[in-house]
Amino acid sequence: MSTYTRTRTSAARRVRRAATATAAALSLTLLAACGGGTEDKGSDKPAGASADAGAFKAVSQKNAWGTTEVKKKPLKVATVSDGDTSIALALGIVPVITPDVEDGSPVPQFKQRAIDGLKAGKLKTYDDTDGTAYEAIAAEAPDIILGMNTWEMDKDYEKLAPIAPVVTYTDKPQADTLTWQERLRRAAQALGLESKAEEVIAANDKTTADAAAAHPEFKGKKYTYAVVHPEQISFMSYEAQDPGIFEKLGFVKTDKAKNYAPDKNGVSMENLDQLDADVLLVTYPFGDRGVISPTELEGNKLFQSLNAVKGKHFAVVPSDNNLASAIAYPDALNAPWATEQLTPLLAKAVAGS
DSSP states (O other): OHHHHOOOOOOHTTTTTOTTTTTHHHOOOOOOOHTOOOOOOOOOOOOOOOOTGGGGOOEEETTTTTEEEOOOOOOOOESSEEEEEEEEHHHOOSSBEEEOOOOSOOHHHHHHHHHHHHHOOOOEEOOTTSOOOOOHHHOOOOOOEESOOOOOHHHHHHHOTTTSOOOSSTTTTTHHHOOOOHHHHHHHHHHTTTHHHHHHHHHHHHHHHHHHHHHHGGGEEEEEEEEEOOHHHHHHHHETTTOOHHHHHHOOEOGGGGOOOBOOOOOOOGGGGOSSSSEEEETTGGEEEESSOHHHHHHOOOHHHHHHHHHOOEEEEOOOTTHHHHHHHHOOOTTHHHHHHHHHHHHHHHHHH
């Protein structure tokens, strides 16, 4: 993903804002599948810590910086990104501390529903404006630290590892290429909650499968998803990108996807034809503060000449209702809500309406 989707600046965090009320119903389904716990945050045994803790088998996971050894079932879990907080909540665990990604804004409803379902109250957070707060995490004496969704692990690992075992990816490039399901499964293995992870994935798969079945016209359609960042127009549906919702719904990447990668995804104004597809989606998470404004891009003659635009197979993904962020950061909590929000938008784009 691009700088926007991987950097914890205040501007990036503001893209994750309150979701619509639809999230409540979808999250309720997810929580039922997760079998969320009901214990209070202050309990010695956090919500989600199953009764078979004695059956936990030691786990050894190699990662890009060393080896993580988990010798007993973790009960106190800290997270270093919002995606890792989603993993914990989806697995029925209330983290002992998380980064304050909301920055004073309302918690997205799909996330709040999970918190409420676990009777967690307000999550304990640390200010992550200047990065991971190691001392704040250490003060909570966690048994394990989830870092499956962070792009700061290269500098964080040696400071986090002395605090508690760190669950993170095997190779550095996986920061951009792992699917949310792979991230969830790896974290669940270290937590002794593998079966619960499969329940969460199955619930999400059903939501997407039902949407795909209702829209057979999606199957085989090529798509491009672009994000207008402050520094560039980013080709986000590059070949190694997490296919997320789009491909679960039946869409496929264009042939041009192979020309782009996490560290090579800029599209110049002279090469806007690279964006053409059966369906083209663009989002403007920074509004007029991007490299080009919505009016300028959509009024550009080359952009208007694209088949997707001429045929009205073009749509703008809203960034003010959390959908753009959910697509950029697919996880176990936001995926079903994003499917619900994205499906009608895609249906209109395919139909050319």
